[in-house]
Amino acid sequence: MSRVTKDHMGRPIVAVTGIGVVTSLGQGKEDNWRKLTAGVSGISRISRFPTDGLKTQIAGTINWEGDGPYCAPSHTLTLARTSAREAISQSGLGSVGGFPGPMFLAVSPAETNWVQRMEIYNKAEVPDSGYHRLIKNVLDGSFQHYYALYQFSSIAEHLADEFGTRGQPISLTTACASGATSIQLGIEAIRRGDTNAALCVGTDGVICEETVVRFNLLSALSTQNDDPQGASKPFSKSRDGFVLAEGSASLVLESYDAAKARGAKILGVVRGSGERADTFHRTRSKPDGSAIIDTIKRSLADAGMAPEEIDCINAHGTSTPENDKMEFLALSAALGKHVDRIPMSSNKSMIGHTLSAAGAIEAAFSLLTISAGIIPPTINCVEQDPHILMDVVPNVKRVQAVNSVMSNSFGFGGQNVCLIFSGEPA
Amino acid sequence: MKLEKSEVWVTGIGLLSSLGEGIETHWEQLASGRTPVPAVNTENQAPYPVHMLVEYDAMQQIPNRSDQRQMGPWQRLGTYTAGVALSDAGIAGNPELLAETNMIIAAGGGERDLEVDAAIMQEISASDNPGPLLNASLNRDLRPTLFLAQLSNLMAGNISIVHGVTDSSRTFMGEEMAGVSAIETAVAQIEHGQGDIFLVGGAYIAERADMMLLMEFGQALWHGEHGPVWSRRDSKGGMIMGSASAFLVLESRQHAEARGVKPYARINKVVSDRCNRQAGAARKTAEALLHCVSNQLPEGPLAVLSGCCGLQPQLNEEHEFLAGLSDRGIQPAIRGLTTVLGSTLEAQFPVCVVLASMAVSKGDFFDPFDDSGVEQEYTGNADRVLISNWGHWRGESLALVDAPDVALRGRDYP
Numbered sequence: 001m002s003r004v005t006k007d008h009m010g011r012p013i014v015a016v017t018g019i020g021v022v023t024s025l026g027q028g029k030e031d032n033w034r035k036l037t038a039g040v041s042g043i044s045r046i047s048r049f050p051t052d053g054l055k056t057q058i059a060g061t062i063n064w065e066g067d068g069p070y071c072a073p074s075h076t077l078t079l080a081r082t083s084a085r086e087a088i089s090q091s092g093l094g095s096v097g098g099f100p101g102p103m104f105l106a107v108s109p110a111e112t113n114w115v116q117r118m119e120i121y122n123k124a125e126v127p128d129s130g131y132h133r134l135i136k137n138v139l140d141g142s143f144q145h146y147y148a149l150y151q152f153s154s155i156a157e158h159l160a161d162e163f164g165t166r167g168q169p170i171s172l173t174t175a176c177a178s179g180a181t182s183i184q185l186g187i188e189a190i191r192r193g194d195t196n197a198a199l200c201v202g203t204d205g206v207i208c209e210e211t212v213v214r215f216n217l218l219s220a221l222s223t224q225n226d227d228p229q230g231a232s233k234p235f236s237k238s239r240d241g242f243v244l245a246e247g248s249a250s251l252v253l254e255s256y257d258a259a260k261a262r263g264a265k266i267l268g269v270v271r272g273s274g275e276r277a278d279t280f281h282r283t284r285s286k287p288d289g290s291a292i293i294d295t296i297k298r299s300l301a302d303a304g305m306a307p308e309e310i311d312c313i314n315a316h317g318t319s320t321p322e323n324d325k326m327e328f329l330a331l332s333a334a335l336g337k338h339v340d341r342i343p344m345s346s347n348k349s350m351i352g353h354t355l356s357a358a359g360a361i362e363a364a365f366s367l368l369t370i371s372a373g374i375i376p377p378t379i380n381c382v383e384q385d386p387h388i389l390m391d392v393v394p395n396v397k398r399v400q401a402v403n404s405v406m407s408n409s410f411g412f413g414g415q416n417v418c419l420i421f422s423g424e425p426a
Numbered sequence: 427m428k429l430e431k432s433e434v435w436v437t438g439i440g441l442l443s444s445l446g447e448g449i450e451t452h453w454e455q456l457a458s459g460r461t462p463v464p465a466v467n468t469e470n471q472a473p474y475p476v477h478m479l480v481e482y483d484a485m486q487q488i489p490n491r492s493d494q495r496q497m498g499p500w501q502r503l504g505t506y507t508a509g510v511a512l513s514d515a516g517i518a519g520n521p522e523l524l525a526e527t528n529m530i531i532a533a534g535g536g537e538r539d540l541e542v543d544a545a546i547m548q549e550i551s552a553s554d555n556p557g558p559l560l561n562a563s564l565n566r567d568l569r570p571t572l573f574l575a576q577l578s579n580l581m582a583g584n585i586s587i588v589h590g591v592t593d594s595s596r597t598f599m600g601e602e603m604a605g606v607s608a609i610e611t612a613v614a615q616i617e618h619g620q621g622d623i624f625l626v627g628g629a630y631i632a633e634r635a636d637m638m639l640l641m642e643f644g645q646a647l648w649h650g651e652h653g654p655v656w657s658r659r660d661s662k663g664g665m666i667m668g669s670a671s672a673f674l675v676l677e678s679r680q681h682a683e684a685r686g687v688k689p690y691a692r693i694n695k696v697v698s699d700r701c702n703r704q705a706g707a708a709r710k711t712a713e714a715l716l717h718c719v720s721n722q723l724p725e726g727p728l729a730v731l732s733g734c735c736g737l738q739p740q741l742n743e744e745h746e747f748l749a750g751l752s753d754r755g756i757q758p759a760i761r762g763l764t765t766v767l768g769s770t771l772e773a774q775f776p777v778c779v780v781l782a783s784m785a786v787s788k789g790d791f792f793d794p795f796d797d798s799g800v801e802q803e804y805t806g807n808a809d810r811v812l813i814s815n816w817g818h819w820r821g822e823s824l825a826l827v828d829a830p831d832v833a834l835r836g837r838d839y840p
């Protein structure tokens with residue numbers, strides 16, 4: 001009779017057995033962790049395209065290494081492939097090209113960018129304008145390769161081809177909560193007993209002129225171009241927006257029993273998740289924070305934990321005036337007095353906001369926080385916002401035993417997800 | 427964790443397409459006793475025929491004009507249809523039920539301002555230094571609302587804002603298979619007690635030149651006059667796109683019974699898989715999926731709804747697969763959905779489930795959609811419909827929708 005380890009609700013426990021990360025800090029979790037705990041910033045001036053006339057000229061881009069001009073889905077795919085390889089390799093699960101479980105991919109909606117649009121437009125003069133000209137210029141099949149690149153399913157399908165994940169991969173977007181949502185879907189599939197393993201990937205590599213302009217129009221980005229590495233300053237008084245960034249993280253989730261049975265190293269467990277959609281506004285939370293508060297409370301209930309059992313918070317901490325204030329308010333309401341004691345740090349101070357990948361990358365860093373017993377700092381904290389009365393681990397890492405981390409992800413469209421990770425159960 | 431799986435009932439429907447609005451309108455046109463007449467527009471996207479969306483009154487479900495202004499046509503269509511489904515299920519305006527309603531939306535998006543794009547293309551193609559000029563043009567011409575109006579997960583966001591659906595909110599992407607995965611996931615969650623009530627669905631607007639471009643990268647569109655999907659069997663094939671939106675409220679049987687709601691139908695099974703689409707691979711995948719469903723399929727006549735897109739070689743492979751059901755003693759009465767509605771990508775599987783639910787609740791099936799000879803008359807009581815829905819590029823799926831009183835077979839059920 002095989003061992004059956006259940007959680008407080010009688011469900012299979014979900015373990016993490018593989019982690020892969022790539023960010024503007026570097027490739028691989030070791031390099032990332034070393035820099036993250038040393039307080040290094042990955043933000044720089046954008047060199048991928050001319051930034052003349054753009055309000056924001058800084059980002060945490062990762063160098064495009066493909067042939068020809070930058071291509072968003074190819075870049076996004078490369079990042080995902082890099083983190084997935086690392087995670088699967090660490091887990092030792094399955095065979096090469098044969099991952100024994102489904103894939104949940106958090107990915108930004110892929111679009112044809114201006115480079116490609118103009119490449120097609122300029123291919124031939126035809127007596128037509130706009131999209132009709134583009135269509136005429138592709139009819140001979142000379143842009144056939146874009147067909148399999150610009151479908152919304154493209155990135156997941158190419159990953160599934162390579163890693164041999166089971167079944168139909170799911171591509172998802174919940175804006176800046178996407179990475180966390182991919183992990184939720186993985187937990188739910190394992191808890192249902194549909195699978196013993198799942199590959200959860202978050203990836204984002206879509207920084208181009210239009211991305212910057214779009215977020216600038218919403219006044220969401222920092223415009224502190226003169227000091228790229230100092231621009232992302234979550235919880236600081238002078239924070240003025242987030243810094244766009246690229247990256248990817250992958251997690252191999254496994255039923256704890258299945259992982260133990262094959263002798264896998266357990267990197268941590270996913271204790272629970274909580275979610276509550278907001279109804280207030282397309283980009284803003286309810287002023288009373290009730291949806292976020294409920295999200296946090298539901299994650300504790302799902303994990304069967306009291307606030308006091310959370311040792312630290314991996315904040316959403318975007319460095320926008322609105323987010324950081326709301327996040328603190330919601331944590332105060334949801335965690336009560338414990339909020340005075342609990343350290344909270346924002347990885348985004350160093351790696352920027354990796355959008356669709358953020359929830360997955362921050363989940364990876366939460367797990368590394370537990371295994372290392374080190375809380376990465378919130379850098380650029382020169383003058384903390386006096387209204388955010390929390391220990392934000394300013395500027396210097398904290399060495400401290402950590403058994404459980406709460407990781408928050410909030411996105412446009414009222415998307416709120418909270419995940420809780422712990423070390424291997426005793 | 428529950429040991430016994432819950433049954434999944436369809437308790438609310440919203441449907442809008444090129445044929446009209448609502449299930450009765452569709453039923454009248456698709457089961458009138460004669461071959462249905464598709465609504466095809468040959469001018470809007472000339473030279474491509476498209477099944478254009480009918481006009482509808484968004485105010486009926488989105489009464490606040492400022493809400494409507496924040497949405498692109500695609501988000502507005504989905505938000506509208508979602509509202510219809512919620513009303514139909516009797517949960518609209520009920521805060522307690524809406525707070526426990528989960529959402530999985532199959533989304534496209536990227537609804538760009540094509541006129542702005544065209545002007546910028548013209549402007550910068552003439553420039554020796556296009557980079558700075560592009561930045562200036564984008565700064566000048568993009569509207570703040572446009573970004574949000576085209577963001578894929580903002581259909582779900584708008585549904586939360588307008589209709590108050592506030593439990594989990596997930597948006598799946600990936601053309602036809604996004605619709606399949608949305609409903610497949612919701613069904614799995616309900617069966618295993620991970621939620622009792624779900625709003626699922628998707629919308630697609632075909633009359634968009636940027637979508638035509640995406641398809642023509644792969645030379646995937648049909649060039650020529652509109653004709654039934656099966657009539658393209660002897661050609662190199664091609665797709666004709668159509669606009670549609672379909673939303674469903676799915677509910678565990680216990681939850682629906684507790685609030686005294688009558689179901690349209692039960693979703694017995696949704697299964698999906700993928701392959702690399704080398705010759706014959708899709709048919710093989712579909713055959714394997716059939717094994718997961720076949721124990722629920724008795725011999726004899728079977729109503730079959732196919733989302734076949736008309737591209738080759740998938741067209742012939744899917745036709746062979748469906749015709750091959752006869753080897754199991756099944757006489758399939760096939761209906762090619764895209765003949766009457768066009769290819770509707772993310773909306774397509776939700777549309778299939780809506781139409782199948784409609785047929786099951788009426789106890790009758792649709793008349794043949796064409797006279798190609800592929801589609802046979804169906805006689806008798808339609809208490810189950812098999813759905814076959816493949817992606818135009820990737821992904822295969824099968825689903826079985828049946829009447830709630832049909833005895834379930836197999837060991838998964840009590």
